[in-house]
Amino acid sequence: MPYCGAVTGDDHEPGINGALMQRQGPPPERNQALNGYACTIGVANYDSTEEKILSSGGSLAMPKYALPGMAWQGYYLDTEGNIFGIHQPDENAK
Numbered sequence: 001m002p003y004c005g006a007v008t009g010d011d012h013e014p015g016i017n018g019a020l021m022q023r024q025g026p027p028p029e030r031n032q033a034l035n036g037y038a039c040t041i042g043v044a045n046y047d048s049t050e051e052k053i054l055s056s057g058g059s060l061a062m063p064k065y066a067l068p069g070m071a072w073q074g075y076y077l078d079t080e081g082n083i084f085g086i087h088q089p090d091e092n093a094k
Contacts, residue, residue, distance in 0.1 A: 027081035038075060040085035046072045049086050066093040 001022050009015025028035070043049040046064060053076050054060070061083050062075040072088045 023080065028083070030077075030081070034083065038083050038085050040073070040087050043086050043088050046074070046086060046088035049088075050074070050076075053086075068094045 003019055003021045005017075005019045007015065007017050009017075050064070057079040058076045060074075061077050064072055064074040067073055069091055070093060071090055072093050073085060075083055075085045077083055
């Protein structure tokens with residue numbers, strides 16, 4: 001089974017480590033409650049990242065919204081129905 005490790009820091013730094021692997025069951029149905037967690041990816045430019053997601057076959061799950069004084073956040077579905085978020089830090093978000 002394909003298995004891709006993800007390491008966010010070296011042995012001397014804290015990080016959030018994990019992996020991605022092939023789904024072992026049916027994809028989630030649209031509008032069902034989240035039954036796990038949603039990976040959120042930090043991005044430098046929210047709007048250009050959203051364009052890339054949508055032009056690559058992803059779809060909108062929850063539109064861009066402000067985390068006031070902190071960031072822009074939103075959620076998307078990939079081409080297999082998995083939900084994920086993007087997050088652009090911006091202290092001017094409101």
